[in-house]
Amino acid sequence: MSESGTVKVSYIFPNGDKYEGECCHTSDGVAMRKGFGTQTSSSGTTYTGEWNDDKMNGSGTLSHPSGAVYKGQFRDNMYHGSGTYHFPDGTKYSGTFSNNRLEGEGEFTDPEGLVWTGNFHGKAAPGLKLKLNM
Known part of the structure; x- marks a missing residue:
């Protein structure tokens, strides 16, 4: 055993x-x-x-002293799968992560509260679209 x-x-x-x-x-x-x-x-x-x-x-939920918080899926101590990362400045990303990196479909909420959607790849997100609240 x-x-x-x-x-x-x-x-x-x-x-x-x-x-x-x-x-x-x-x-x-x-x-x-x-x-x-x-x-x-x-x-x-x-x-x-x-x-x-x-x-x-x-x-799980990982909270940093800076105020940043990640809530979602983990694999081998890394953000991996679906989750939401709240940055200390109030912005947030909700979507897919791969080995601690933003990867795939997601939504980013900027400091003004506007929501941007699209495909994310690490620090790049070409072709983001503003999500309109109607």
Whole structure:
């Protein structure tokens, strides 16, 4: 058997990071984050959501001290899948992410509250269209 059942833990890492949530033990006794949990880094970044293979995998929310917040899908500690990223200045992007980058169909709300739609590719978004509120 490679893994035993999931247990709840509260753990403080040597660097000051703190994890509270579910984990499992591998056959060689190593504890790995798996299930639902919250990790708060010593710098103030907080992730609450699903874990698998000791990484952020699944749905979750990552809040940064700057005020930036990402809520959506994660794969191997990266924004991956559908999600919404709120920037500290009040702007936001809702759409598809691939390995921490904006990728595919999405909507960007600018500082004036105008919504722009189109295809995003990293920092480029050629041909954005203004979405009219009627």
